[in-house]
Amino acid sequence: MASTTNHASAYSTPESDLGQAAVPQSRWPRRLAVALVVLVWPLIWVGGLVTTYDAGMSVPDWPGTYGYNLFLYPLSTWLLGPFDLFIEHGHRLLGALVGFVAIGFLIASWRGDSRRWVTVLAGAVLLAVIGQGVLGGMRVTMSARVLAMIHGCTGPAFFALCVVAACVTGNHWRRKSVLEAAGVGVSEAGPSQSPRMFLPILMVAIAYLQIVLGAQLRHALPTASPGMFAHTAMTHAATAILFAFLAGVAWWRMRGCGDLTLSRPAAGLVCFVGVQILLGVGTWIVNYGYPPILESLPGSASYRLESKNLLDAWIVTGHVATGSLILAVSTLLAVRLKRRRAVLAEWRSSREL
Amino acid sequence: MLGSRRRFLLRKRSVQTISCCRVPFAVQMFCVWTVGLSCLVLLAGCRESAPEFDVNRVRAMSLEISRDVPTEAALQDVSPLIETLFGTPQSPRWPVEWMATDEQRSLVSLDRLKIAAGGVTSDQENAHTGLYQEHCVICHGISGSGAGPASRYQVPYPRDFRAGVFKWKSTSRSEKPTRDDLMQLLVKGIPGTPMPSFSILPPSEREAIVDYVIYLSVRGEVERELLAFAIDMLDYDTTPPEEDLRLRLVSTADSAEVPSEMTEGQEAIAEVIDDVVGRWTSAEPTPVPPYPELEGDELAASIERGKEIFHGQIANCAGCHGQGGAGGLPSLDYDDWTKDFTTRIGISPDDKDAVKPFRKAGALPPRQIDPRVLAGGIMHGGGDPETLYRRIQNGIAGTPMPSVEISEDSAGKTGLSPDQAWDLVNYLSEMIANP
Structure with a gap:
């Protein structure tokens, strides 16, 4: 068994690694990982507002703000100054706060979690937030719209990574918890068959593809061809419908296995996709008017x-933020399912022995 | 042998060590994304350059077909000339040296142009620059061609400023709009179309955008006219004409100064600029007689008379807009921006093969223009009585909507009297409000 433990992957980490270890596990990695998730989604909202209001270049320097150290920029000028400056500087401050929390998460994982790969994951989170900050800074110093687009694509990926960090440090990751959720010991028949990994992985890929396509539309260069923009828009819309279908199938499959830790995120995903499609239609309408297919609407x-209308800005930014949420929940679903499959495989093999 | 056995054990241990540290699937995916996106960043850094005005190849191709003369040589001379005269999207110029009057020189302000030009920035005082790229370029395109990135699915297509033709204005059909016309469009937007209202912007920023739109229109029209002039008057063919006829500035490439002794080609440049800019400075709103405020029976009678005119032979509005303005009558017609590269040069807009080269050169797909449903509808260019009167009087430039002559002399023969025009306005207002 010791040999099996040594060769196990992160998904099949034995119970002794978490929950019943000789050294009590610290709660701080979990707390800080959740704090990251709670902070990064608003960070995406604010970043989305920066793009919606074309405020990316309202602070021309980086890492400072108008010659000041980022943290020493006068509060009154920030809070009472132009809205563009307010959101851009606020985005940077919030990003810095996320960076500090990521440092704390790395230290807490290193000191308080015996699983080495969690420390590696925490290191990846910290590297990602640093990279994301540098990317945002390069977008400003190089005044490059393409970098803004890439910055907009990496943000949701970072959010998904934070969700993974919160997932693996949480109670649902424990072997006992996974077995309970799978129904082990509840019925004589044992746990039901786990769904295949293909669908959640496909959904993660498509959710991210949608983010990339959306970023192409949102950060279109002034010289981009109308044909390419139109193709991207059509692909974005068609893929949204495909994703909605897949989300429905995923919910049906996850419900079938009777595991609430899977079926609840899947149900949430269906709701988010519904909201997202409405927000997407709204985004097109507030940007370019009613498309011909909807011109019969009263x-x-x-x-x-209306240019820069407040409600319109929130609809557009909400579409961006919900896209990130969908990617994060799809990733959560994939990671949890992978964990369930690994733990149940171990459990079955141990029973056979 | 012992050595190889040891190496084997070491390798086995190292494999076991790596297996212990296997990281989750999500971390692996993150690494893949990171590498992929890093490549994208590098590619992006190499690719992105400042946007440049695109050459009006659609116009050149139209001339080539209609005149049966190659236009590449003309294009080779006109393109650098236009850049010398008007600068770039980052650094626009207003060629005051080539303008005859102070009015022409002050048609737009270079300071305001610089505020509207270039990339989007703002400062601690909330002073914005790059207004055109911030608010307009996604639809109207960098050179004002109306073929911006998001133009393809818009109904109607965004305006191509380069033809110098504007629909919603207070001037006569063939004239340019006034600054006030453009300002009103920015304030009110065009309901029912993708053109938004920019009422939230400070007036100074709207002024800068108006300047930039006029600048793009003048730049584009000068380019169009010079291309035509080169072919029609200056003997451009497969090769350029003799030096005296060439459209070139003799002085340094960066200078737009007028030489003391002009060649024939340079005289043509001055003539075209004077013609295009002069039409902007001479634009005046057409006069509208006072609106007779009517009530009760008088108003009802006026509306009834207007109804007869709407359905009558002279105005014949119902011929396109349908009985009672209910629409439903397809015109099978196109706007002037589409006709420019189709019907006017003998190409059917339905002929996809013939249109394809123009599409590749930047033209949007031909799309029929249908008469508006007036009953219960909304007037894109404004629905107040004065605007409706001018719409009857001037028609809508660039579209099949004709003008009707309004004078006492023509009343009952080929046109309407002012009172009849007001009757028609009253009927239209009633039709819009109470379909």
Whole structure:
């Protein structure tokens, strides 16, 4: 068995690694990982607002702000100054806070979690937040719209990584908890068959593809061709419908295995995708008016677009943030399912022995 | 043998060590993303360059077909000339040296152009620059061609400023709009179309955008006219003409100064600039007689008369807009921006093979223009009585919507009297409000 333990992957970590170890596990890695998740989603919102308001270049220098150290920029000028400056500097401050929490998470994992790979994961989180900050800084110093697009693509990936960190440091990762959720000991028949990994992995890939496609539309260069933009928009819309279908299938499959730790995120995913499609249609309408397919809707003929309208800005930014949420929940589903499959495989092999 | 056995054991131990440290699937995916995105960053850093005005190849191709003369030589001379005269999207120029009057020189302000040009920035005082790229470029494109990145699915297509034709204005059909017309469009937007209202912007920023739109329009029209002039008047063919006829500035490439002794080609440049800019400075709103405020029976009678005019032979509005303005009558017609590269040069807009080269050169797909459903609808260019009167009087430039002559002399023959025009306005207002 010792040999089996040594060769086990992160997903098949034995119970002794968490929960029943000789050295009590610290709660700080979990707390800080959750704090990261709680901070990064608003960070994505604020970053989305920066793009919606074209405020990316409202602070021309980096890492400082108008010659000041980031943390010493006068509070009154920040809070009472132009809105563009408020959100851009706020985005940087929030990003810095996330960086500090990531440092804390790395230290807490190193000192308080015996699983070495969690420390590696925490290191990856810290590297990712540093990389994301540097990317944002390069976008400003090089005044490069393409870098803004890439910065917008890496943000959701970082958010998904934080969700993974929160997942692996949480109670649901424990072997006992996984077995309980799978119904081991509840019925004589034992746990039901786990769904295959293919669907959740496909959904992660498609959710990220959607983010990349959306970023292409949102950060389109002034010289981009209308044909390419139109193709991207159509692909984005068609893929959204495909994803909605896959989310429904995933919910059905996860419900079938009777594991609430899987079926609940899957149900959430279905809701998020529904909201996201509505937000996507809203985003097109507030940016470019009613598309011909919706021109029969009442009010479409007299609808007047308003530049920088507050509600419009929140609809567009909400679409961006919900896209990140969908990627994060899809990733959570994939990671949890992988863990369930590994733990149940171990459990079955131990029973056979 | 012992050595190889030891190496084997070491390798086995190292494999076991790596296996112990296997990281989760998500971390592996993160690493893959990181590498992929790093490559993208590197590629992006190499690729992105400041946007440049695109050459009007659609116009060149239209001239080539209509005149049956190659336009590449003309394009080779006109393109650098236009850049010398008007600068770049980052650093626009207003060629005051080539303008005859102070009015032309002050049509746009270079300071305001610089605020509207370039990339988007703002400062601690909330002073924005790059206004055109911030608010307009996604639809209208960097050179004002109307073929911006998001133009393809918009109905109607964004305006191509380069033709110098504007729909919603207070001037006569063939004239340019006034600054006030453009300002009103920015304030009110165009309901029912993708053109938004920019009422949230400070007036100074809207002024800068108006300047930049005029600048793009003048730049684009000068380019169009010079290309035509080169082919029609200056003997450009497969090769450029003799030096005296060439559209070139003799002085240094960066200078837009007027030489003391101009060649024929340079005289053509001055003539075209004077013609295009002069039409902007001479634009005046067409006069509208006072609106007769009517109530009760008088108003009802006026509306009834307007109804007869709407369905009558002279105005014949119902011929396109349908009985009672209910629409439903397809025109099978196109706007002037589409006709420019199709019907006017003998190409059917339905002929996909013939249109394809123009599409590749930057033209948007031909799309029929249908008459508006007036009953219960909203007037894109404004629905107040004065605007409706001008719409009857001037038609809508760039579209099949014709003008109707309004004078006492023509009343009942080929046109309407002012009172009849107001009757028609009253009927239209009633039709819009109470379909």
